[in-house]
Amino acid sequence: AEQAKNDHEVAAAKVRDLVTQLNGWRTQYYDQDAPTVEDHVYDETYRQLQDLEAAYPDLITPESPTQAVGGTPSGDLPKVPHPIPMLSMGDVFSLTELKDWAQRLEAGVDTPVAYNVELKIDGLSLSLVYEQGRLVQGSTRGNGRIGEDVTANVRTIASVPQTLPEPLDIEVRGECYMPKAAFATLNAQREADGAPTFANPRNAAAGSLRQLDSKVTASRQLDTFMYTVIDPERFGIATQHEALAFMARLGFATNPTAIVAEDLNTIDDYITAQTADRDSLAYGIDGIVVKVNDLALQEELGNTVKVPRWEIAYKFPAEIAKT
C-alpha cells in the first residue's frame, strides 16, 4: 500500500509536468503559428500523458490536452493537393523597379497593357472550392502544391459563403486576415489570461485559421478578401477587374479599392493614395499588387518556376516599430 501511494504521487507530479509542457507547446504551435518542437516529440510526450492518465484516471484534469474539445491536439491538419499551384509573387521596392518590371513586360507584348491594381492584404492565402454552389473545401497555401485542409474552420468565417447563388463548380483564392481591431482585442484577452500574445495580425490569422478545433477559429473574427477565380474563362470572364466583380456578385468579399490603370502614373497615384490611407484601414496591408488586367495575356505571359510574370507586388518600406 505504501509503495502504491508513492507510485501515485510520482505519477501525479509527472502528469502535472506533462500537461504544462504540452499546453505550452500547443499554444506556441497553434496560437502563435511558431512551432518550437517537432511533431514527433509532441506526439511522444502526448502518448506518455495518455498512458499515465489511463493508469491513473483520477489524475485526469480538464486542462489536460487529452481533454481538448474537438480534434486531437497532436499531429497536423489533413493535407490538400493544389493541382494549380498557389504561387507566391515577385516583389519590387520602388516605383523605378515597378516601372522596369512593366517596361520589360510590355516589350514582349505588341498591344497596350492595362493593369488591375489591388491592395496586398497582410494575411495568409486561402483557397475555397465549391461544387454545385456548395462549399466543399477550404485550404491553406502550404508549400504552394500541398496545403492544409481548413474546411471546418472556414465555415466559421462570416464572409465565406457556405452556398453560392448559382450551382457552380468553382475554386476561388484570396487572403484570410484578422482585422486590426480583432487583433487588438485578442491580444488584450491573452494578456489578461497570461497567454502569449501574437506578434502581428498575420500570425494571429495563421494561428487562428490553422486550428484543429474550429471552435477556436470561430472565436477569432477572421475575415477574407478573395482575388482570384481559377479557370475564369469557364465563366466568360476576360479581365481581372471583371473577375473581382464576378466574385462580388457570388457573395464573396472583394476589396473595394481595385482600379484599372492604363499607365504608370495612375498606378503611382493609387500607391500614394493607399499609402496615405494605410493606417486608417481596418486591416493590414503590406503593399500593392499590380496585375496584367487581360486574363488571356496573363496566360500568354505565364509563370516562371516560382512566380507569375504577369503580376508583381510593390512592397511598402518596412514600418518603423510603433512604440
Ligand SMILES: NC(=O)c1cnc(N)c2cc(Br)sc12
Ligand atoms: N490582390 C491580390 O491579388 C493579393 C492581395 N493580397 C495578397 N496577400 C496577395 C498574395 C498574392 Br500571391 S496575390 C495577393
